[in-house]
Amino acid sequence: MTDDEPVRDAGFDDFLDALADGDGYYVECANGHGSLPPRRVCPECGSADLTETPLPDAGEVATYTRVHVPAPSFADDAPYVTAVVDFGPVRLTGHVLADYEDVEVGTAVEPAVGETATRGERLVVFEPR
Amino acid sequence: MTKVRVAGVGVTAFGSHPERTSRDLFADAGLTAVEDAGVAREDVEGVYYGNFMGELSEHQGHQGPLAAEALGVQAPATRYESACASSGVALRQAVRDVRNGEADVLVVGGAERMTNLSTAGSTEALAIAADELYEVRAGVTFPGAYAMMARAYFERFGGTREDLAHVAVKNHANAVGNDRAQYQREITVEAALDSPPVADPLHLYDACPVTDGASAVVLVSEEYAESHDLDAGVAITGTGQGGDRMALQDRADVATSPAATEAAEEAYADAGVSAGDVDLAEVHDCFTIAEVLAVESLGFFEHGEGIAAARDGVTTRDGDLPVNLSGGLKAKGHPVGATGTSQVAELTKLLRGDHVNSEHVPGARVGVAHNAGGTVASAVVHVLEGIAE
Numbered sequence: 146m147t148d149d150e151p152v153r154d155a156g157f158d159d160f161l162d163a164l165a166d167g168d169g170y171y172v173e174c175a176n177g178h179g180s181l182p183p184r185r186v187c188p189e190c191g192s193a194d195l196t197e198t199p200l201p202d203a204g205e206v207a208t209y210t211r212v213h214v215p216a217p218s219f220a221d222d223a224p225y226v227t228a229v230v231d232f233g234p235v236r237l238t239g240h241v242l243a244d245y246e247d248v249e250v251g252t253a254v255e256p257a258v259g260e261t262a263t264r265g266e267r268l269v270v271f272e273p274r
Numbered sequence: 275m276t277k278v279r280v281a282g283v284g285v286t287a288f289g290s291h292p293e294r295t296s297r298d299l300f301a302d303a304g305l306t307a308v309e310d311a312g313v314a315r316e317d318v319e320g321v322y323y324g325n326f327m328g329e330l331s332e333h334q335g336h337q338g339p340l341a342a343e344a345l346g347v348q349a350p351a352t353r354y355e356s357a358c359a360s361s362g363v364a365l366r367q368a369v370r371d372v373r374n375g376e377a378d379v380l381v382v383g384g385a386e387r388m389t390n391l392s393t394a395g396s397t398e399a400l401a402i403a404a405d406e407l408y409e410v411r412a413g414v415t416f417p418g419a420y421a422m423m424a425r426a427y428f429e430r431f432g433g434t435r436e437d438l439a440h441v442a443v444k445n446h447a448n449a450v451g452n453d454r455a456q457y458q459r460e461i462t463v464e465a466a467l468d469s470p471p472v473a474d475p476l477h478l479y480d481a482c483p484v485t486d487g488a489s490a491v492v493l494v495s496e497e498y499a500e501s502h503d504l505d506a507g508v509a510i511t512g513t514g515q516g517g518d519r520m521a522l523q524d525r526a527d528v529a530t531s532p533a534a535t536e537a538a539e540e541a542y543a544d545a546g547v548s549a550g551d552v553d554l555a556e557v558h559d560c561f562t563i564a565e566v567l568a569v570e571s572l573g574f575f576e577h578g579e580g581i582a583a584a585r586d587g588v589t590t591r592d593g594d595l596p597v598n599l600s601g602g603l604k605a606k607g608h609p610v611g612a613t614g615t616s617q618v619a620e621l622t623k624l625l626r627g628d629h630v631n632s633e634h635v636p637g638a639r640v641g642v643a644h645n646a647g648g649t650v651a652s653a654v655v656h657v658l659e660g661i662a663e
């Protein structure tokens with residue numbers, strides 16, 4: 146490891162890689178519970194029988210906010226809209242690429258991977274359908 | 275199983291004291307508590323100490339030993355961390371240890387130094403209580419997370435920003451005479467509504483301030499209190515803790531706080547009381563919406579009904595069930611690691627009659643303290659009862 150080379154978070158960064166390639170997935174257990182990596186067992190039932198299942202193409206905004214006072218890593222991004230989006234078996238959090246006024250609970254969005262304006266760091270984004 | 279008494283309490287002035295170290299803040303609160311208790315320092319068998327962001331705010335981890343030496347106590351000391359519930363979980367462990375006969379005298383408390391950080395710095399530090407990978411990297415701040423809970427609540431049960439403003443107005447009014455409170459002044463609903471947005475629908479006056487401060491309580495066994503003729507008229511009769519998934523996205527429902535419901539049910543059963551027996555409560559109102567979720571989880575109101583409690587005057591100081599007579603986190607302040615035991619210190623004073631707001635709860639016997647970590651992925655509830663002499 147060197148100072149200028151960021152270390153990956155195994156599982157999480159693999160998930161972002163896949164989502165960026167349009168191959169998003171979630172972790173599904175034998176009992177149908179969804180979760181996000183890295184997982185060795187299902188957080189709901191403890192099942193170790195886990196498979197990577199394709200993430201649905203679109204989800205619905207479950208709740209959202211517009212952040213006016215950001216952490217330093219989002220200083221140049223603010224104000225921005227963050228939402229928890231429901232994909233059925235799993236929910237995912239990210240920035241909605243839309244004006245606050247155009248977002249509602251129930252708004253249909255598609256997931257992708259974008260970059261922050263502040264530091265160029267990867268993050269989950271949602272585009273309205 | 276022995277019973278647990280609160281022998282003494284101490285709380286620093288909460289506010290902006292950027293130059294004061296956690297060790298100095300804790301010495302202030304802890305020495306006051308030991309003196310209030312009237313216990314001999316050499317009888318203290320352990321120090322249980324809550325602290326959340328010491329590594330980030332003052333580059334200091336491993337604060338347990340510093341807490342003990344700040345009090346001149348020669349006893350083992352451990353730091354507990356559960357975000358904003360840090361001293362609440364420390365208290366729960368101490369209650370259990372006294373009950374089980376492991377110790378007769380324990381000092382429990384917490385401290386946090388926060389205002390030496392910039393607003394951006396404290397925003398970043400508080401965010402580590404959320405899921406780093408799936409929330410923080412998506413831009414979720416602490417106010418942002420509670421804003422999403424508020425949005426979900428409004429969507430499911432209804433409610434308005436004005437309803438929330440009444441929570442802030444109530445808690446500010448309660449803090450006016452409390453000389454430990456950060457904001458000893460009243461605010462209006464209009465001022466709350468007009469304050470700048472932090473994370474919609476939450477505005478500045480929906481949020482607790484950034485605070486430096488410390489708190490401590492001295493717990494003793496009933497036998498120790500009697501054999502040493504201590505004036506310890508308040509008992510901790512119930513303790514409960516609940517947990518939830520860390521990230522909001524991993525919970526089926528973010529319009530309620532099931533971890534706190536779990537903690538409350540356990541604490542009530544432990545004490546042999548029910549929600550209807552409670553005379554007053556100190557709850558974790560880091561944001562106005564958090565008080566709404568708290569009073570519902572504590573069983574005072576049905577889901578969807580807590581939003582109107584402050585507006586309708588039920589939880590104001592002259593209401594049937596005063597909530598946050600101290601001023602709450604909103605007006606008293608929220609030095610994260612100190613909050614849990616500060617609630618118990620305030621409740622103890624309210625029950626024993628030497629709190630500025632005791633006059634509003636004459637004859638009160640049962641009090642409840644509700645302390646939550648993060649977005650209530652951790653919750654701890656304690657039941658306090660005044661002992662009729």
Ligand SMILES: [Zn+2]
Pocket residue numbers: 174175176177178187188189190191192
């Ligand atoms: Zn499962």
